[in-house]
Amino acid sequence: MLMMSIAGSAAAADDYKVIKLEQDVRRLEQQVRDLSREIADLRRQTGAPAMSAPRDQEKAPSSSSPRWLQAKNWQRLRVGMTELEVVEVLGPPTSARVEGTGRVLFYALEIDAGSFLGGSVELQDRRVAEINTPVLK
Numbered sequence: 001m002l003m004m005s006i007a008g009s010a011a012a013a014d015d016y017k018v019i020k021l022e023q024d025v026r027r028l029e030q031q032v033r034d035l036s037r038e039i040a041d042l043r044r045q046t047g048a049p050a051m052s053a054p055r056d057q058e059k060a061p062s063s064s065s066p067r068w069l070q071a072k073n074w075q076r077l078r079v080g081m082t083e084l085e086v087v088e089v090l091g092p093p094t095s096a097r098v099e100g101t102g103r104v105l106f107y108a109l110e111i112d113a114g115s116f117l118g119g120s121v122e123l124q125d126r127r128v129a130e131i132n133t134p135v136l137k
Contacts, residue, residue: 040085066107074088074119083105094106102125105123106120119132
């Protein structure tokens with residue numbers, strides 16, 4: 001019994017670490033995109049030759065803000081949609097967590113040190129059970 005409890009605690013800690021790492025990677029990717037744009041703007045202003053963008057950036061959408069930040073996309077969500085349909089509408093979640101027998105997709109953006117914008121989609125059997133549109137917290 002003790003071994004199962006320890007294993008469960010270790011798995012939960014690992015899940016948290018993975019979620020945190022995924023958030024950090026997304027934040028760093030956004031910073032790289034922002035800095036690349038700033039560099040390109042500075043080069044245009046100074047007349048310096050532009051460097052070619054890496055292949056990953058060439059495929060990036062022209063809009064730098066994630067789809068989940070658009071209210072109209074949240075309005076497209078419906079209870080019963082599949083997880084894949086949610087991701088197609090909102091884009092990939094910033095993190096996800098298993099809760100009970102379901103899963104929660106989190107969409108969050110840190111505004112400053114004390115506040116963030118966050119919403120979530122709760123799934124049961126990989127289908128939407130509840131939609132929590134983003135609110136400023």
